[in-house]
Amino acid sequence: MTSHKTAQTMKPATAAKKLEIYLEATPAEFREGVVSRDELNALQADPPAWLRDLRRDGPHPRSVVAARLGVSIAGLARGGVTEALTTDQIDAIKADNPQWLIRERETQAKVRAEEKRLRHRD
Incomplete structure (x- = not known):
């Protein structure tokens, strides 16, 4: 068979x-x-x-928007971005560089640094 x-x-x-x-x-x-x-x-x-x-x-899903902006998906939500964005809209946010984006990028950098520290520790 x-x-x-x-x-x-x-x-x-x-x-x-x-x-x-x-x-x-x-x-x-x-x-x-x-x-x-x-x-x-x-x-x-x-x-x-x-x-x-x-x-x-685009429009791009939130995971892609977050990656292109260098923040987490939760950071997008905290910044008020809850829907799909086009490439032009993402570029406009980057050009404006609002305070929430600066703050979320700093948070993301700290998270990545901590993850790297933990990887090297283990």
Whole structure:
């Protein structure tokens, strides 16, 4: 008896998280279907135009916004940023350099320094 391998699939939200894109900004056919592991690998290896545009211009999920600003996701929330932002909006925040961003970057630097200290201790 030969075994038939079933394709591993995931919900669009999971695939979007793995691709680091904002699900609500994806095409309807992506949001409404399921994504196989092979399809995800193909999207990562050779992204279609819509995926390249999303990664370049946004809107970006909070994890990407936080990384681009150099703060934590909790730091974004403390700063009042609760929704997806475009690349232009992120650049505007960087240019304005508001007090909350300065404070959160300092906090993030302290957290990273402490994590590094603990890694070297252990």
